[in-house]
Amino acid sequence: MVQYILEILAFQLVFLLVYDLFLKKETFFQWNRAYLLGTFVFSMVLPWIKIEALKTTVPQELVAGPMVVWQLGEVDVALQATTERFWASIPIYYWIYGLGALFMTIWFSLKLYRIYALKENGTVCYYPDFVKVTIPKSEVAFSFFKNVFLGAKINPSKQADIIAHERVHIKQWHSLDLMFFELMRIVQWFNPLVYVYQARLTELHEFIADAKVAKTDKRKHYELLLSEMFQTQSISFVNAFFKKSLIKKRIVMLAKEKSKKVYQLKYVLLLPIFLGMLVYTSCERDIEVGNDIESSEGTLSDDAQLIAKIERELGTIINTKEFLELHSELLEKDKDDHVILSKEDFFKKELCMKMMFSQAKEHAALSDSVLEMLEKLPNPSTSRYNQYLNIKKSFQVLDKNLKASINQRNKAIRPIVKEDQNLGSGEWIVVKDVSDLTGEEIRKVNRALNAVEGTNKMVAITDGDNGFLITNFIEEPVIISVEEVNGYDDIQQKENPLKVKVGQPVEEIQNGASIPFAVIDEVPIFPGCEDAADQKDCFMEKIQNHIRKHFNYPKQAQEQGIQGRVNVVFTISEDGSITNIRKRGPHPLLEAEVERIIKRLPQMQPGKHKGESVKVPFSIPVTFKLQ
Numbered sequence: 078m079v080q081y082i083l084e085i086l087a088f089q090l091v092f093l094l095v096y097d098l099f100l101k102k103e104t105f106f107q108w109n110r111a112y113l114l115g116t117f118v119f120s121m122v123l124p125w126i127k128i129e130a131l132k133t134t135v136p137q138e139l140v141a142g143p144m145v146v147w148q149l150g151e152v153d154v155a156l157q158a159t160t161e162r163f164w165a166s167i168p169i170y171y172w173i174y175g176l177g178a179l180f181m182t183i184w185f186s187l188k189l190y191r192i193y194a195l196k197e198n199g200t201v202c203y204y205p206d207f208v209k210v211t212i213p214k215s216e217v218a219f220s221f222f223k224n225v226f227l228g229a230k231i232n233p234s235k236q237a238d239i240i241a242h243e244r245v246h247i248k249q250w251h252s253l254d255l256m257f258f259e260l261m262r263i264v265q266w267f268n269p270l271v272y273v274y275q276a277r278l279t280e281l282h283e284f285i286a287d288a289k290v291a292k293t294d295k296r297k298h299y300e301l302l303l304s305e306m307f308q309t310q311s312i313s314f315v316n317a318f319f320k321k322s323l324i325k326k327r328i329v330m331l332a333k334e335k336s337k338k339v340y341q342l343k344y345v346l347l348l349p350i351f352l353g354m355l356v357y358t359s360c361e362r363d364i365e366v367g368n369d370i371e372s373s374e375g376t377l378s379d380d381a382q383l384i385a386k387i388e389r390e391l392g393t394i395i396n397t398k399e400f401l402e403l404h405s406e407l408l409e410k411d412k413d414d415h416v417i418l419s420k421e422d423f424f425k426k427e428l429c430m431k432m433m434f435s436q437a438k439e440h441a442a443l444s445d446s447v448l449e450m451l452e453k454l455p456n457p458s459t460s461r462y463n464q465y466l467n468i469k470k471s472f473q474v475l476d477k478n479l480k481a482s483i484n485q486r487n488k489a490i491r492p493i494v495k496e497d498q499n500l501g502s503g504e505w506i507v508v509k510d511v512s513d514l515t516g517e518e519i520r521k522v523n524r525a526l527n528a529v530e531g532t533n534k535m536v537a538i539t540d541g542d543n544g545f546l547i548t549n550f551i552e553e554p555v556i557i558s559v560e561e562v563n564g565y566d567d568i569q570q571k572e573n574p575l576k577v578k579v580g581q582p583v584e585e586i587q588n589g590a591s592i593p594f595a596v597i598d599e600v601p602i603f604p605g606c607e608d609a610a611d612q613k614d615c616f617m618e619k620i621q622n623h624i625r626k627h628f629n630y631p632k633q634a635q636e637q638g639i640q641g642r643v644n645v646v647f648t649i650s651e652d653g654s655i656t657n658i659r660k661r662g663p664h665p666l667l668e669a670e671v672e673r674i675i676k677r678l679p680q681m682q683p684g685k686h687k688g689e690s691v692k693v694p695f696s697i698p699v700t701f702k703l704q
């Protein structure tokens with residue numbers, strides 16, 4: 078919003094400078110009237126105009142890295158945040174704007190009332206195209222729409238000329254122009270250029286009316302202007318006949334010779350200014366953090382060469398302990414916000430994942446949804462690496478709770494740099510310290526993220542020294558569950574990482590190994606599901622109900638505004654008990670709560686594969702929300 082306001086001010090200032098320097102002294106009054114009205118409206122619309130043909134750069138591609146999709150749909154556990162008064166949550170700058178707009182509305186209403194009171198107390202006489210209102214004991218002279226207000230003290234010999242002048246205002250709807258700017262003064266009361274525009278237009282109205290009336294008798298009109306200084310109403314949206322600040326300008330303009338038509342070419346010269354503004358608003362800038370990007374053709378070529386080189390290296394160790402150790406090491410580094418992988422290591426991490434899933438795909442019985450996702454696994458690229466750099470560099474600074482909100486919502490983030498000029502529309506949030514947000518600031522950011530969900534708008538957060546832009550991913554990330562692939566649960570176990578070789582068929586799994594939930598012959602039976610028609614669906618429904626029933630939002634987490642998703646994986650052992658609970662979330666408080674809930678799961682009938690009881694890993698995300 079701040080960006081939008083600044084752009085409006087800049088455009089209006091340019092338009093007014095052009096008017097004062099090149100157009101103001103010309104006698105093309107109607108053209109100037111159209112210019113003032115048109116440029117004011119255009120300045121408000123222009124920041125939203127994006128012409129594809131005028132874009133000078135291609136927007137940065139936003140592609141997500143691989144994430145995990147879970148066997149059971151996400152469970153949301155929401156809690157109404159601590160009750161606070163509605164007005165307490167409104168930012169101070171909204172209060173300032175609202176109070177200013179309220180004051181201007183009251184002022185506008187008072188001016189309308191003054192006109193109404195004058196008409197009520199005056200003598201009204203109706204004519205075919207106007208209404209004459211005679212004000213007793215007064216020397217006022219002005220018009221408002223079809224009403225011409227004249228003081229009773231005005232010399233009757235001059236009233237006809239004044240009425241002729243005011244009828245020009247009435248016929249050309251000059252009051253409508255001024256009413257428009259009066260409304261704009263309410264909406265943009267903080268904008269000084271609105272008042273300048275209104276003043277310039279008021280001058281033009283008088284020049285137009287003088288020019289029309291003076292065609293019949295210019296000398297008489299001069300005498301009328303010079304004879305006396307009548308009272309006038311200090312109401313900004315009426316056409317006051319005698320206004321001291323305008324009389325001199327009106328006399329000078331009456332004496333001025335009519336401008337030559339060739340000077341109308343000045344309006345044509347404005348086209349480059351309009352075009353330049355359109356180019357500015359249409360321009361989008363790629364922001365690169367920590368990495369220089371060559372041309373797209375060169376980048377694609379370099380990426381392909383690097384991918385081919387890494388695939389050759391990994392191909393020689395694909396089913397060895399060295400491969401698993403390399404992948405595990407890269408994953409551990411990637412989890413650490415303080416470590417940034419090199420471009421080659423980033424490519425290796427992603428290619429390791431692709432090769433592991435490719436091997437498993439050939440041997441394992443995978444669900445159709447997982448097979449579909451495997452097909453969508455993208456190759457690593459420079460653009461994805463730059464996105465990774467943006468996130469890493471941002472997360473090195475950001476408050477840990479804000480990291481959780483961004484991850485939980487699957488948002489893209491990058492630092493705001495000084496080269497940024499047109500960030501687009503969205504929410505701007507100013508905080509004291511981006512690395513240490515208060516509970517209220519976290520809630521404010523979360524509300525903003527919810528507001529822009531599903532749109533192309535952004536959320537910007539800044540403390541003056543650091544600023545970050547949060548947006549939606551253009552593409553949905555490729556999501557794969559490691560538990561969906563045979564043996565992967567055991568591969569992930571640090572205590573026995575080589576228990577199952579990558580791609581090993583289910584039939585060859587050693588005794589004691591786990592069988593994925595998706596491919597097991599008989600799933601574990603949750604108490605109460607013994608007679609269910611679909612025991613798998615019943616199992617999932619019971620798990621969800623159990624989590625919601627035993628959910629208890631930690632009070633300390635509420636006070637600190639902590640929320641986000643906790644990913645939990647546990648194993649249903651051969652005897653039906655719950656073991657090996659592993660969890661990862663935005664904060665230990667939420668992790669502990671999820672572990673407590675999972676530990677309260679009842680004893681189950683174990684899952685069976687080929688007639689034997691086996692371990693069954695199960696995964697589920699639990700999302701904590703403050704509303």
